[in-house]
Amino acid sequence: MNSKKSSTTDALKWTGTQLQVLDQRVLPEEIRYDNYHDAQGVTEAITSMRVRGAPAIGIAAAYGVVLSVMVHYSENNPNWQQQVKEDIKQLSDSRPTAVNLFWALETMQKTLDAEKGNPIAILETLARKIHSDDIAANHKMGELGAQLLTEAKGVMTHCNAGALATGGYGTALGVIRSAYQQGLRKIYAGETRPWLQGARLTVWELAQEGIASTLIADSAAAWLMKSGAIDWIIVGADRIAANGDVANKIGTYSLSVLAKQHGVKVMVVAPTSTIDWAMTHGEQIEIEQRQAKELLNECYLNDDSLVDAWNPVFDVTPAHLISAIITERGVVLNPAEQNGVRCLQ
Amino acid sequence: MNSKKSSTTDALKWTGTQLQVLDQRVLPEEIRYDNYHDAQGVTEAITSMRVRGAPAIGIAAAYGVVLSVMVHYSENNPNWQQQVKEDIKQLSDSRPTAVNLFWALETMQKTLDAEKGNPIAILETLARKIHSDDIAANHKMGELGAQLLTEAKGVMTHCNAGALATGGYGTALGVIRSAYQQGLRKIYAGETRPWLQGARLTVWELAQEGIASTLIADSAAAWLMKSGAIDWIIVGADRIAANGDVANKIGTYSLSVLAKQHGVKVMVVAPTSTIDWAMTHGEQIEIEQRQAKELLNECYLNDDSLVDAWNPVFDVTPAHLISAIITERGVVLNPAEQNGVRCLQ
Numbered sequence: 298m299n300s301k302k303s304s305t306t307d308a309l310k311w312t313g314t315q316l317q318v319l320d321q322r323v324l325p326e327e328i329r330y331d332n333y334h335d336a337q338g339v340t341e342a343i344t345s346m347r348v349r350g351a352p353a354i355g356i357a358a359a360y361g362v363v364l365s366v367m368v369h370y371s372e373n374n375p376n377w378q379q380q381v382k383e384d385i386k387q388l389s390d391s392r393p394t395a396v397n398l399f400w401a402l403e404t405m406q407k408t409l410d411a412e413k414g415n416p417i418a419i420l421e422t423l424a425r426k427i428h429s430d431d432i433a434a435n436h437k438m439g440e441l442g443a444q445l446l447t448e449a450k451g452v453m454t455h456c457n458a459g460a461l462a463t464g465g466y467g468t469a470l471g472v473i474r475s476a477y478q479q480g481l482r483k484i485y486a487g488e489t490r491p492w493l494q495g496a497r498l499t500v501w502e503l504a505q506e507g508i509a510s511t512l513i514a515d516s517a518a519a520w521l522m523k524s525g526a527i528d529w530i531i532v533g534a535d536r537i538a539a540n541g542d543v544a545n546k547i548g549t550y551s552l553s554v555l556a557k558q559h560g561v562k563v564m565v566v567a568p569t570s571t572i573d574w575a576m577t578h579g580e581q582i583e584i585e586q587r588q589a590k591e592l593l594n595e596c597y598l599n600d601d602s603l604v605d606a607w608n609p610v611f612d613v614t615p616a617h618l619i620s621a622i623i624t625e626r627g628v629v630l631n632p633a634e635q636n637g638v639r640c641l642q
Numbered sequence: 643m644n645s646k647k648s649s650t651t652d653a654l655k656w657t658g659t660q661l662q663v664l665d666q667r668v669l670p671e672e673i674r675y676d677n678y679h680d681a682q683g684v685t686e687a688i689t690s691m692r693v694r695g696a697p698a699i700g701i702a703a704a705y706g707v708v709l710s711v712m713v714h715y716s717e718n719n720p721n722w723q724q725q726v727k728e729d730i731k732q733l734s735d736s737r738p739t740a741v742n743l744f745w746a747l748e749t750m751q752k753t754l755d756a757e758k759g760n761p762i763a764i765l766e767t768l769a770r771k772i773h774s775d776d777i778a779a780n781h782k783m784g785e786l787g788a789q790l791l792t793e794a795k796g797v798m799t800h801c802n803a804g805a806l807a808t809g810g811y812g813t814a815l816g817v818i819r820s821a822y823q824q825g826l827r828k829i830y831a832g833e834t835r836p837w838l839q840g841a842r843l844t845v846w847e848l849a850q851e852g853i854a855s856t857l858i859a860d861s862a863a864a865w866l867m868k869s870g871a872i873d874w875i876i877v878g879a880d881r882i883a884a885n886g887d888v889a890n891k892i893g894t895y896s897l898s899v900l901a902k903q904h905g906v907k908v909m910v911v912a913p914t915s916t917i918d919w920a921m922t923h924g925e926q927i928e929i930e931q932r933q934a935k936e937l938l939n940e941c942y943l944n945d946d947s948l949v950d951a952w953n954p955v956f957d958v959t960p961a962h963l964i965s966a967i968i969t970e971r972g973v974v975l976n977p978a979e980q981n982g983v984r985c986l987q
Contacts, residue, residue, distance in 0.1 A: 325939055325941055326939075326941070455861075485952070487861070488835060488836075488937065489861070490833060490835060490859040490860060490861060491833075491859050496937065496938075496939065497939065500942070500949040501939075501949075503948070503949075504942075504947075504948040504949055507948065508948065509948040509949070509950075510948070510949055511949075511950050511951060511952050512934075512937050512938060512949060512950070512951045512952075513937070513951065513952050513953075514835040514836050514860070514892060514893070514937060514953070515835065515859070515860050515861040516800075516832070516834070516835060516860040516861070516892055516893025516896050516897075517892050517893070517896075517952065517953075517954060517957075518896065519893075519895050519896035519899055519957070520892060520895055520896070520954060520957040521952065523895070523957075547859060547861055547862050547865060548859070548861025548862070548864075550864050550865055550868070551861050551862075551863065551864035551865070551896070551900060552861075554864055554899075554900055554903050555896060555899055555900065558899050558903070589857075592833065592841065592857050592858070592859060593841075593857060594670055594671075594841065594842065594846075596670055596671070597845070597849075602849075603848070603849040603852065603853065603854040603855070604845040604846075604848075604849055604854070604855055604856075604857060605854075605856050605857070606856060606857040606858065607830070607856050607857075607858050607862065607866065608858070608859070608862075609862060609865060612862075612864070612865040612868075
């Protein structure tokens with residue numbers, strides 16, 4: 298069961314028969330939930346980025362499987378397993394980089410495979426558990442990460458790794474929330490082009506909880522670091538390789554290189570469901586390329602335009618640029634010196 | 643006299659009685675010239691960023707002084723010199739970072755002080771000369787800079803240092819135009835938040851001349867460098883200190899630190915009017931902070947908002963991160979090893 302009381306920053310609400318998805322494309326102007334009753338709808342909610350953020354995508358997909366069995370399972374339908382399988386395939390094709398999606402779908406599939414009778418109740422229980430475990434993990438990570446910030450003058454985050462990107466509370470923003478409780482006050486957020494997760498989501502989410510923050514252009518981060526205002530960059534992750542390399546929102550690699558040059562530390566906060574044990578190195582991670590239109594003025598969208606765009610929406614930060622990886626199972630300091638994150642396996 | 647034929651990328655057109663300013667705030671959707679008949683108007687055109695770019699601001703200010711004497715000079719007006727002085731003061735307060743503004747105003751003031759009779763003709767001639775000298779300097783710099791790019795696979799530019807930012811042809815884009823003539827084909831432009839000079843102006847200006855380019859999010863530059871696609875970052879400058887430190891659009895410092903870490907070189911292209919000989923170091927340069935509303939969603943513009951913004955629109959790149967400074971008087975390679983740019987004095 299979702300252990301957190303309902304709030305305006307819930308990305309996902311499960312009613313027992315449908316998944317309500319906060320449309321993050323229209324924040325902060327509008328708070329609107331869309332209702333989904335089947336896996337096709339949930340797939341579309343993910344591809345359209347109504348819901349985004351690696352853990353939230355995983356949770357949404359888990360509920361998508363529940364909706365799929367609710368739609369297809371029947372003692373009179375001999376094809377229901379095949380139909381559910383197709384739905385799972387579709388959900389798994391929705392976005393390529395965040396591993397939590399595949400992890401959640403595999404977890405659901407295993408339980409489905411083991412269940413001989415009506416799978417609805419057991420899968421719904423499992424999806425709710427994936428959701429509530431994620432929230433619990435975030436609180437644990439918040440506590441662990443904040444312990445490293447007792448001396449911090451200021452921090453910067455990138456993209457949105459908050460309640461909106463997770464089951465609730467957040468990964469990077471969970472740490473920042475916990476650190477705020479212990480007195481941290483200077484919190485900077487990068488805009489995070491092209492989708493403006495920082496400008497539209499992060500500062501909004503923090504304000505919902507009464508936490509003040511300062512927005513900067515992504516390209517101002519180096520100048521901010523040079524000013525001495527921040528000690529840590531704190532980000533989430535979409536996939537972590539066994540060696541500690543981290544795929545995260547485009548710009549994270551840039552911030553990490555800049556941080557190293559300025560004596561600023563980098564903290565990655567992510568549940569262990571974000572670790573892809575099969576990937577020995579980050580270079581193996583598929584990086585999603587999104588449409589040029591996220592960057593281009595409309596006048597350049599015709600076929601014979603002389604202007605195109607290169608729009609990778611994730612990048613990979615090598616472990617040696619990361620000072621700490623925070624998970625619900627514990628903290629890995631300097632992962633490049635620790636055989637990556639393998640101690641968490 | 644303006645040596646360049648009129649084109650859609652002329653930032654400024656002098657008619658003999660008025661200054662026509664291309665409103666760069668509405669590009670690329672709309673090509674609109676606003677007409678100014680006095681120094682107050684030109685000041686407003688600069689502060690509102692209808693015209694921007696260090697050399698273009700300097701040229702506009704020079705024409706602003708011509709308009710001022712046209713308005714105030716009269717044998718029957720004993721106060722005209724004082725009124726022109728006030729106009730020059732106003733023009734000089736329009737923006738703080740680009741030194742070309744102050745250089746152009748001082749140049750005009752000196753000639754004004756030396757002229758005992760009607761100053762209109764001589765000042766108009768001087769303003770036209772400042773304009774045409776800038777264009778000639780750009781062509782010279784284009785040639786000099788392109789000589790360093792004969793082996794380049796790809797280049798990236800930031801902000802707009804093109805015809806739109808100068809008298810014509812451009813500084814950084816002048817070099818890129820010249821290099822295009824000799825075969826360079828991969829040209830990347832950063833969006834350049836918050837004002838999107840790259841996304842709105844640079845790719846448009848290049849397309850006007852049939853040159854293809856690829857737009858990227860500012861925070862994708864490090865990932866682009868890591869991919870090996872570019873050998874050079876090529877930018878303009880708003881002010882260069884005697885030691886070779888360079889103030890330029892926010893994000894230039896970031897790109898320069900990242901370039902150093904990726905074996906990518908940094909080229910700064912600027913006329914010598916951009917050099918502030920009085921500044922021994924870049925740290926002395928005043929950095930303009932612009933309004934938070936350039937970054938913030940409207941809902942955060944109220945007084946009790948928990949969200950604010952930090953919006954420095956320039957930064958300073960230390961000379962040791964710069965591989966070449968290109969001026970019309972010659973090229974300074976590795977300025978940190980050459981006593982800055984003092985050899986150009």
